Structures are given as C-alpha cells and as structure tokens.
Amino acid sequence: MTFSIVKSLKAAAFGIGATAFALSPAAAQKGLDEPFQQQFTAALAGKTVGYIPVSMNFDLTEGWFAGLKKELEPYGVKVIVRDPNWSTNAGAQALTTLIGEKPAAIVVHNPDVQTYAKLLKRAEDEGIHIIQINMGSVYRSDVFVGANWIEIGEKDTEAVVNACKGKSNKIAVVQGALSAAASAYTLKGVENVLAKHPEIKVVSSQAADWDAAKAKAVTQTVLKQNPDLCGIVGFWDGMDIGTAAAIKEAGLTGKVFLATSGGGERKGACELVKNGSFDLDLSYDVPTQAAQMAGMVKWLISSGVKAGSTKGSIYTTLIPITKDNASVESTCWNLGDLKK
Amino acid sequence: MKLGRLSQQGIVFAIFIAMFAGFAIFLHGFATTDNMLALLQNVAVLGILGLGMALVVIGRGVDLSLIATLAVPPGLVLQMVQDGSSLPVALATALLLTVAFGLVNGWLIAYAEVPALFTTLATGLFLAGFGQALLFKLDVVQWSAGLDGFEKLGQGAVLGIPMPIIVFAITCVIVAGLLTRTRIGAYVYAIGDNPNAARATGVPTRPVIVLEYVLAALIGCLAGLVMAASVNSMPTRIYNSTWIYDVILVVVLGGIGLSGGRGGVVNVVIGTLLIGTLLNGMTIMDMSYSAQNLIKGVVLLAAVIADSFLNPRNEETAQQGDI
Numbered sequence: 001m002t003f004s005i006v007k008s009l010k011a012a013a014f015g016i017g018a019t020a021f022a023l024s025p026a027a028a029q030k031g032l033d034e035p036f037q038q039q040f041t042a043a044l045a046g047k048t049v050g051y052i053p054v055s056m057n058f059d060l061t062e063g064w065f066a067g068l069k070k071e072l073e074p075y076g077v078k079v080i081v082r083d084p085n086w087s088t089n090a091g092a093q094a095l096t097t098l099i100g101e102k103p104a105a106i107v108v109h110n111p112d113v114q115t116y117a118k119l120l121k122r123a124e125d126e127g128i129h130i131i132q133i134n135m136g137s138v139y140r141s142d143v144f145v146g147a148n149w150i151e152i153g154e155k156d157t158e159a160v161v162n163a164c165k166g167k168s169n170k171i172a173v174v175q176g177a178l179s180a181a182a183s184a185y186t187l188k189g190v191e192n193v194l195a196k197h198p199e200i201k202v203v204s205s206q207a208a209d210w211d212a213a214k215a216k217a218v219t220q221t222v223l224k225q226n227p228d229l230c231g232i233v234g235f236w237d238g239m240d241i242g243t244a245a246a247i248k249e250a251g252l253t254g255k256v257f258l259a260t261s262g263g264g265e266r267k268g269a270c271e272l273v274k275n276g277s278f279d280l281d282l283s284y285d286v287p288t289q290a291a292q293m294a295g296m297v298k299w300l301i302s303s304g305v306k307a308g309s310t311k312g313s314i315y316t317t318l319i320p321i322t323k324d325n326a327s328v329e330s331t332c333w334n335l336g337d338l339k340k
Numbered sequence: 341m342k343l344g345r346l347s348q349q350g351i352v353f354a355i356f357i358a359m360f361a362g363f364a365i366f367l368h369g370f371a372t373t374d375n376m377l378a379l380l381q382n383v384a385v386l387g388i389l390g391l392g393m394a395l396v397v398i399g400r401g402v403d404l405s406l407i408a409t410l411a412v413p414p415g416l417v418l419q420m421v422q423d424g425s426s427l428p429v430a431l432a433t434a435l436l437l438t439v440a441f442g443l444v445n446g447w448l449i450a451y452a453e454v455p456a457l458f459t460t461l462a463t464g465l466f467l468a469g470f471g472q473a474l475l476f477k478l479d480v481v482q483w484s485a486g487l488d489g490f491e492k493l494g495q496g497a498v499l500g501i502p503m504p505i506i507v508f509a510i511t512c513v514i515v516a517g518l519l520t521r522t523r524i525g526a527y528v529y530a531i532g533d534n535p536n537a538a539r540a541t542g543v544p545t546r547p548v549i550v551l552e553y554v555l556a557a558l559i560g561c562l563a564g565l566v567m568a569a570s571v572n573s574m575p576t577r578i579y580n581s582t583w584i585y586d587v588i589l590v591v592v593l594g595g596i597g598l599s600g601g602r603g604g605v606v607n608v609v610i611g612t613l614l615i616g617t618l619l620n621g622m623t624i625m626d627m628s629y630s631a632q633n634l635i636k637g638v639v640l641l642a643a644v645i646a647d648s649f650l651n652p653r654n655e656e657t658a659q660q661g662d663i
Contacts, residue, residue: 057472058479058577086580178629207629211581212480212571217382221623224378225369238480242571249495249502267482277572335477 043302045076048103052094054111054135056083058238059265059335060286061109064133066338067290068107072297077104088115095119105129105297110137113181124308129300131293134284135182140311143296147261147284148315149182153189153233155318156259159280160231161197163257167230172222173205174215174243176235183207186235186261203229212242219246229256237262237269237281244277253277264319270332273321284316287333292316349595349607351646356614363621370624377502383616384504385567389583390590390608391515392559397591398519399552400532400600401449401456405441405464407584409560410567412471413438415574417565419476421486434561441467442557446550468579476576483572494570504566508612511559516605518555524548532600589636590615593643597650614639 051068053061069079082098084091088111095116098106106128110116117139120130124141134146160171173190176183187205194200204222208215215234223229223246232247234240240260247256257279262269264283272278292314300307325331364371389406396403413434420430441463448459472479483491496503519525527548530538539545568574594611596603618639622632 055479057476062478086577204623204626206623206626209581209629211578212573212575213385213567213578216571217619218623220378220382221375221620224372224375225624238575241480241573245495245571267484268480271482 040298040302041075043304044072044298046078047076047105047301048078048080048101049297050098050101050103050106051079051081051108052084052091052098052106053081053109054084054091055086056081059268060134060263062335063263063265063286063333063338064107064109064290064293066335067287068294068297070338071291071294075298077297084111086111088112092116092119095123099123099126099128102126103128104301105131107131107133107293107297109133110135110181112179113138121308127307129297129307131296131300133289133293135180142300142308142310142312144313144315145289145292145296146314146316147182147318149185150189150192151315152261152282152284152318153186153191154193155189155282155320156186156233156261156280157190157193159259160233160257161193161200163279164200164230168226168228169199170201170203170226170229171231171233172203172219172226172229174218174232174234174240175205175207176210176239178207180210183235190233208239208242210236210239212239212245214242215239216242216246219243220249223247223250223252223256227252231257231259234258234260236260237272237278240278241268241272244272248277261318264321264332266332266334269321270326273323273326279322281321283319283321283332285319285333287338289316349603349610352593352595352614352643353610356610356617359614359621360617363617363624367621367624370621375620375624377500377505379616379620380505380508381502382619383612384502384508385563385570386586386590386615387508387608387612388511388559388563388566389587390594390612391511391605392556392563393587393591394594394596394603394605394608395515395519395528395559396456396552396556397596397598398532398600398603399528399549400535401549401552402588402598403445403460403553403556403560404457404584405445405460405467406556406560406587407579407581408464408467408471409438409441409557410564410583411574411576411579412467412475413441413561414564414568415471415481415576416475418481418483418487418568418574422482422484424486427486427490435558438557438561439554442554443550445557446553449553450546450549464579468576471576479575479577481568481574481576483568491569491572494566494568504570507562507566511562512605512609515559519604524551528552529601532602534601585640586615586636589640589643593639 049072051065056062065081072079082094084094091111092115095108096119099122106123108116108130110132117137120137120139120141124130130141132141132144136144164171175187203226206218208218232243234243237260240258244258247253247258253276259280260278261282263286269281269283273281319331321331369375389410392406393403416437417430417434420433421427445460445463448454449456493503498506519528527543530543531545531548535545590608590611592598593614594607596607
C-alpha cells in the first residue's frame with residue numbers, strides 16, 4: 001500500500017514536471033531564430049572596406065583605423081588601408097586603384113574639398129559606398145561622419161570672447177594651413193562669432209601650417225607686441241603645443257585664454273589641459289567617430305541600399321575638455337588601449 | 341674675387357641694416373629688447389641648422405638630409421623616454437644613430453663618389469621613413485614626465501637670454517673655431533675651393549668630407565633637441581615641410597657661395613639675422629601667409645642670382661651634380 005502511494009506520488013510528480021517542461025518557453029529545447037541576423041552576417045562576411053586617410057601615423061587616423069578594425073574584423077570584413085602620406089596626388093591614385101578593386105565601401109578622409117570629388121562620384125556610380133570623414137568634399141556621398149568645423153570655430157571663439165570680458169578684448173588667431181578646408185571652415189566659425197562682438201579686436205590672424213614651431217614663433221612675437229592679449233583661438237591642439245609654450249615662456253599662463261581643438265588623445269589633449277597649457281580643447285572624440293563610421297559601414301552593406309542613393313551626415317558631438325573633466329578617465333582616449 | 345665676396349656679404353648686411361632701421365622707425369614695438377630676444381629666439385634653430393649646412397657647403401657639398409637628422413634622432417629621444425628608457429640612454433642611442441647616419445652620408449659621398457645632392461636627398465628620405473615606419477608610433481612625439489628638466493634647453497634662460505640663442509652662440513663659436521683655427525678647417529676650405537688640387541697636395545680629402553657630414557648630422561640633431569625642448573614635442577612630420585629651403589636661404593643669403601670654398605660663420609649669422617628680421621617684421625605687420633612666402637621667395641631668388649654673379653662656378657673644377 002505504502003509502496004503504491006509512493007509510486008503514484010512519483011508518477012504525479014513526474015507528470016507535473018513533464019507538463020511544466022513542455023509548457024516552459026521553447027528556449028530550453030529549441031531556439032527561436034532571429035530572422036535578420038543571418039542576412040546581416042552573410043552580407044558582411046568576406047567584404048572589403050578601403051580606408052584612405054590623408055596620412056597614417058597621427059592620432060586621428062591611427063585611432064579611426066584601429067576603431068574600424070575592431071568593429072568590423074570580427075564580422076569577417078577586411079579593412080585595407082592606403083596611406084598617401086600627406087600627398088594629395090598619391091591619395092587620388094590610391095583612390096582610383098581602390099575603385100578598381102571594387103571594395104564594398106571606402107572610408108575616405110579628404111585632403112581638400114575638390115580633389116577627390118569626381119572620383120567619389122565615380123565610386124558610388126560603380127556601387128561602392130563612400131563614407132567621408134572629418135573633412136568632406138564638395139561631392140555629397142552616402143554619409144559624412146566628422147567634426148563640424150564651423151561649430152568648433154564658433155565655440156572656441158565664444159569661450160575666448162567670454163574669457164576676455166572686462167579685459168583688453170585683444171585676441172589672436174593661429175590658423176592651420178591655408179589650403180586645408182578644416183582651417184578655412186574653422187575661420188568662418190571664428191568670423192561668425194566676431195561679427196556679433198565688435199568690441200573684440202583681432203591683433204593677429206596668421207597661418208602656422210599645423211606646425212608647432214611656427215605657432216610658437218608667431219605667438220611669441222604677438223605676445224611681445226600685445227602683452228595684454230586676453231585670448232588665443234588655435235585651430236589644432238597638435239600645433240598649439242607651440243602656442244602654449246610661447247604663452248608659458250612669456251609667463252602669461254592663466255592670463256591668456258587658449259582655446260583649441262583636436263582628436264582627444266590623452267597625451268595630446270587631457271594631459272595638456274591638466275597642466276594648464278590649454279584652457280579649452282574641443283575634442284571630436286576619435287573612438288566615437290570610428291564607431292559611427294563602422295556603424296554606417298554595417299548599415300549600408302547590410303541594408304542593400306544602392307550606393308549614393310541616401311545622403312546623410314553624422315556630425316560629431318563635441319566634448320569640451322576643460323580642467324573640470326580632464327582628469328576623468330573617459331574624457332580622453334589612448335591609442336595603445338584602442339589597439340588592444 | 342675678394343672684392344666680389346665682400347660685396348655679397350656687404351650687400352646683404354646693408355639690406356639687413358636698412359630693413360632693421362626701417363622697422364625700428366616705422367613699426368611700433370619692433371625695436372624693444374624683448375622683441376629683439378624673441379626675434380633671435382625664433383630663428384636660433386634655423387641658425388644652428390645653417391651652421392651645419394655652411395660647414396658642408398663650404399666644403400663644396402650640400403646636406404638635404406639635415407631636417408631628417410633634426411627630426412628623427414631627437415624624436416627617438418622623446419619616444420624612448422616615453423617608452424620608459426632613461427634620458428641618458430635615450431640621448432646616447434640618438435647620438436649613435438646620428439653619427440652612424442653622418443658616416444653613411446660621408447662614405448657615400450667621399451668614397452662611393454655619389455653626388456652630395458642625390459646622396460643626402462635619398463638618405464634623408466630613408467631616415468625620415470625609417471623613423472616613421474619603425475621608431476615612432478605617431479608623427480608628433482609628445483613630451484613625457486621622464487624628460488622634465490630637459491625642456492630648459494629650449495625654454496630656459498640665462499641672464500634673461502633664452503637658451504636657444506645661447507646654444508646658437510656656442511655652436512657659432514665652435515664651428516668658427518673649427519673652420520678658422522684648425523687644420524681641418526683649412527682642409528675644408530681647400531676641398532671646397534678645388535678638390536682635385538687639395539688631394540694632389542696631400543689633403544686627406546675623403547676623411548675630411550666624411551667628418552663634415554658627421555658634424556652636420558650632429559649639428560642637425562642638436563638643433564632638433566633645442567626645437568623639441570622648445571615646443572615640448574617633436575613634430576617629425578617637419579621633414580615633409582619646406583624648412584630645408586629656409587636653411588639653404590640662410591646660407592646663400594649670408595653670402596656662402598654654393599660652389600664652395602667661401603664664407604664662414606659670420607655669413608650664417610648675417611643670413612639668420614636678415615631672415616629673423618624679415619619674419620618678425622612681417623608677423624608684427626600681420627601680413628598674410630601667402631604674402632610672406634612671396635617675399636621670402638623673392639629674397640631667395642635675389643640672393644641666388646647675386647650669388648651666381650659674385651661667386652661664379654669654377655669651370656675647371658665644377659662637376660656634374662654639383663650645385
């Protein structure tokens with residue numbers, strides 16, 4: 001008797017268990033197929049993405065490359081780089097050859113607004129997606145990912161104008177290279193703000209060719225002539241190391257407000273804001289830009305849209321680096337870490 | 341010939357005085373002690389390079405790889421310290437690299453008899469490429485904590501005189517001493533004037549030429565260290581710039597004939613002062629970049645034309661590949 005009760009209890013328990021098992025979500029026994037991922041992985045696998053920066057070997061372009069590889073390679077996308085090493089000609093040649101190789105997409109960093117424009121159109125006509133980065137050309141391709149130079153010029157100048165309130169109102173501008181669109185766009189931003197502030201006097205506005213030594217020489221001379229200068233708008237932090245050195249040597253650190261911009265690499269940006277060289281460094285955070293480029297590559301390839309049929313932009317949200325956030329780990333990035 | 345040499349130097353000096361006086365009178369804020377120091381400091385690195393170039397040009401050579409020696413060995417110092425080496429180790433390595441590079445230049449020119457123009461063009465490209473491909477992670481090598489104190493070389497001052505000016509002055513004294521007080525200096529002039537005659541009279545021309553290029557490389561490296569210390573970084577991309585033309589401008593403008601055998605340290609100093617005055621004045625006037633380039637180009641052209649009139653090529657000894 002006892003035996004049969006136990007037996008029937010056992011049977012009941014088994015029955016309940018089995019029912020529960022059968023009724024539980026399919027997960028345990030049989031997975032549910034996500035209908036879109038296979039299409040995505042199949043679209044990406046084996047594809048090639050070309051990358052043509054103006055030159056490798058500097059924080060921005062190395063950072064973008066590392067970021068692209070990190071995002072795309074695990075999906076079987078090959079990222080190939082062609083390094084024109086600052087030569088516009090070599091870049092145009094590399095682009096032409098690359099178009100012939102028919103990659104799925106090309107990520108391109110224009111040296112100026114004209115040179116690549118026709119080639120980029122040709123590439124899209126041949127079905128290659130074009131992602132332009134940080135420096136656009138006059139040809140509008142699928143997507144532009146990068147900094148809004150006008151905004152950078154405006155924000156830097158606004159900061160300098162603010163810092164000048166109640167002071168001499170004399171400022172200087174240290175431009176990049178005259179031929180570079182980034183420099184010309186930034187200057188436009190500077191002019192936009194200055195138009196609203198007639199009280200500000202620009203005592204010097206010179207091109208230093210992205211060269212720290214030249215920036216230092218110009219700034220030194222300007223500071224000797226105008227020791228009461230209240231601010232400087234610099235166009236690139238890599239060059240403005242020289243501007244900052246001139247301010248420091250003149251003993252004017254903290255008195256002359258220096259605003260600049262750059263890719264936000266730790267040694268070139270946060271460290272220099274921390275030690276007082278820069279008062280404001282607008283960062284177009286390179287890892288974020290790289291992730292957005294890679295995101296666009298994924299979307300364009302997997303969606304199957306025709307190259308050149310969509311036109312959009314992803315302007316980078318700027319990170320203003322000041323003393324307040326320069327010590328925060330996540331404000332800046334470091335190339336070594338990005339490559340890991 | 342002596343008259344001609346004097347007039348080239350004299351003309352440039354007169355231009356310098358006229359320009360200086362003009363700026364001093366018409367340009368507010370030019371003739372102040374502070375501005376004079378800034379003027380000198382801004383061209384000190386160029387002047388140091390000019391001395392290196394002068395040394396080889398007097399010996400009838402040319403060193404287009406100077407900017408590579410300015411960029412790569414000092415860049416290596418910054419990179420090695422950033423990667424954890426101590427400063428003396430990094431400096432010693434850079435010095436070795438510089439000397440080795442100078443030896444290669446000198447050997448190719450003196451023993452393999454490849455014209456200096458082509459040799460240094462190629463070796464300079466090689467060194468710059470070597471640095472970018474193998475030594476540096478990024479074009480701009482940043483300053484790191486291990487170098488603290490070393491920036492005095494570029495940013496310090498003794499008795500109110502900025503260090504770059506002092507380094508320039510010391511280099512001037514050393515090079516002038518070498519050229520005018522030693523036998524080697526006399527050999528350099530002899531080789532520059534007529535290499536075959538120098539060899540025939542028993543001058544060890546080949547070793548002296550090698551020495552010239554080693555010294556030029558060392559001077560280039562010194563200029564680079566001063567520059568790096570002065571801007572707290574080494575933008576190694578400077579190799580791609582047109583700096584080497586500025587260096588040649590200083591030398592030719594000062595009156596050192598490109599055909600060799602003439603001129604000295606005084607000429608470099610005059611050339612440097614003229615360029616310094618020109619740049620400083622144009623900066624104070626806030627002249628546009630293109631206008632500055634235009635004026636620099638016109639001045640160089642005038643100097644080169646004057647040079648070819650006053651120091652004509654020696655038809656007996658000139659060779660294909662000489663400049």
